[in-house]
Structure formats: C-alpha cells, structure tokens
Amino acid sequence: MKNGKRPTRRQLSQIKAADLNVESWLVAKSLPTQLHLVHRYTGTAKIIAI
Template sequence: MKNGKRPTRNQKQLLKKLGLNYQNWLIVKDTPGFIQTIHRFTGHSRAYNKPY
C-alpha cells in the first residue's frame, strides 16, 4: 500500500462534502473520476466517485 499524502484545500472541501473528517484521512490517489483515501489511524482505505 502506498503512503498517503495530506489533502490539499480542494481535497479537504471534497472530503467534508462526502461527510468525512479531513483530519483523519490521507489521499492515496486523486484522479478526475475518483479519489482514494486511507484512514490515518486504522489503515482502512476507501474510494469515492467525485461528484461533477
């Protein structure tokens, strides 16, 4: 598993819109279609489709 990176401002806004606390999630992959995150403490990963 890749190491996650801290979210940018736009990514923080997206995570907030998805109902997540951006302080607990790291970004693994960010493409135009989806965003893949990993939880900072538990290591659980999730992928979300980006709303257009």
C-alpha cells in the same frame, strides 16, 4: 498500499462533502473522477467519487 499524502484545499472540500472527518483521512491516489483515501490511524481504504 502506498503512504497517504496530506489533502489539498480542493480535496479537503471533497472529503467534507462525503461526510468524512478531514483530519482522519489522507489521499493515496487522486484520479479525475475518484479520490482514493486511507485512514490515518487504522489504514482502511475508501474511494469517493468526485
């Protein structure tokens, strides 16, 4: 798994819209229709639709 990067402002709003804590999630991959997130502490992965 790649290391996650800090989300941009637009990505932060999308993470908030998915009812996730923005301080705990990093962006592993950004696709036009999906965001692949990695939890900052546990390393679990999650995919949210944009």
